[in-house]
Amino acid sequence: MLPAYITHPDCARHEMGAGHPECPERLSAIHDRLLISSLLDYMVPYDAPLATDDQLGRAHSLAHVRELAAASPNEGHHQVDPDTSMNRYTMQAARRAAGASVLACDLVLSGKAPAAFCCIRPPGHHAGRAAAMGFCFFNNVAVGIRHALDVHGLQRVALIDFDVHHGNGSADIFKGDERVLMCSIFEKGIYPFSGEEDEGPNMVNVGLRSRSGSDAFRAAVIHQWLPALEAFAPELIYISAGFDGHQEDDMGNLALVEGDYTWVTQQIMAVAQHHCRGRVISCLEGGYALSALARSAAAHVKVLMGAD
Numbered sequence: 001m002l003p004a005y006i007t008h009p010d011c012a013r014h015e016m017g018a019g020h021p022e023c024p025e026r027l028s029a030i031h032d033r034l035l036i037s038s039l040l041d042y043m044v045p046y047d048a049p050l051a052t053d054d055q056l057g058r059a060h061s062l063a064h065v066r067e068l069a070a071a072s073p074n075e076g077h078h079q080v081d082p083d084t085s086m087n088r089y090t091m092q093a094a095r096r097a098a099g100a101s102v103l104a105c106d107l108v109l110s111g112k113a114p115a116a117f118c119c120i121r122p123p124g125h126h127a128g129r130a131a132a133m134g135f136c137f138f139n140n141v142a143v144g145i146r147h148a149l150d151v152h153g154l155q156r157v158a159l160i161d162f163d164v165h166h167g168n169g170s171a172d173i174f175k176g177d178e179r180v181l182m183c184s185i186f187e188k189g190i191y192p193f194s195g196e197e198d199e200g201p202n203m204v205n206v207g208l209r210s211r212s213g214s215d216a217f218r219a220a221v222i223h224q225w226l227p228a229l230e231a232f233a234p235e236l237i238y239i240s241a242g243f244d245g246h247q248e249d250d251m252g253n254l255a256l257v258e259g260d261y262t263w264v265t266q267q268i269m270a271v272a273q274h275h276c277r278g279r280v281i282s283c284l285e286g287g288y289a290l291s292a293l294a295r296s297a298a299a300h301v302k303v304l305m306g307a308d
Contacts, residue, residue, distance in 0.1 A: 003305045004116035005043040006100040014093035016085045021288040022135040033294035048100035058146035061130045094137040101144030104281040118283040125167035125240045141238045142173045158234035163242020163285045164252030166195030181232040183225045204228045210253040229271045237280045243287030243296040258299040265303035
């Protein structure tokens with residue numbers, strides 16, 4: 001049984017203007033790297049479906065869903081915040097991205113795939129229950145996690161977020177939800193300027209100083225993430241997989257390398273094998289230096305599929 005690879009051409013039709021770092025080429029860079037590395041030969045491809053209003057409404061207010069739909073422009077761009085805008089294809093892409101997370105949940109929990117990688121955009125972890133921001137419109141992992149909890153009836157789902165930016169939207173949606181343990185590592189003092197204060201017993205948020213590098217990152221995983229995950233004993237693990245902590249990516253400054261993404265994925269998979277039969281779903285978040293993004297994502301996927 002092979003892991004699932006979920007994407008859709010619609011995800012590349014959303015764009016926010018020339019020179020914007022969250023660009024369609026991010027997906028083709030990853031896809032091409034997985035292809036030339038022969039990793040796609042050992043994955044089953046699926047087209048991401050469109051998330052329904054009911055599926056989105058488990059993580060977002062329906063008013064938020066409707067407001068975004070109403071704001072969709074027929075031409076040009078509609079500005080959501082200083083860094084985030086919509087074109088005529090954005091809503092379609094955003095529904096595909098969230099729908100990929102739901103499909104991954106169904107495939108993994110039904111036993112049709114041992115794990116899944118969602119190569120999708122727009123990203124999602126800054127989108128809160130009632131707000132789009134930071135390149136994000138719907139919170140893809142949150143939609144998938146709520147599907148696992150509310151439709152499949154799971155009791156404990158872990159969310160692992162190693163994007164260089166704090167997943168403030170995910171924290172907004174899951175704060176106080178004892179069915180979800182959110183573990184994140186991010187760089188202090190950068191967008192969205194959150195995560196350093198204690199947000200509740202189901203949040204393990206670790207802010208690292210600029211240029212912390214591999215040793216600090218790995219120490220945070222060992223000493224803060226892993227004990228919490230072992231105690232929580234998840235039935236399923238979702239990953240907000242952001243690769244913008246790489247030393248070549250100027251969106252952050254944690255100075256990580258591909259080996260760190262290999263290593264952290266190995267730690268996550270070990271927890272998954274112990275507690276939830278290896279059931280892991282990874283959804284792409286950040287990563288904007290195309291070569292570093294592609295190499296890091298391939299390193300991550302290689303471990304996810306059990307090839308490393």
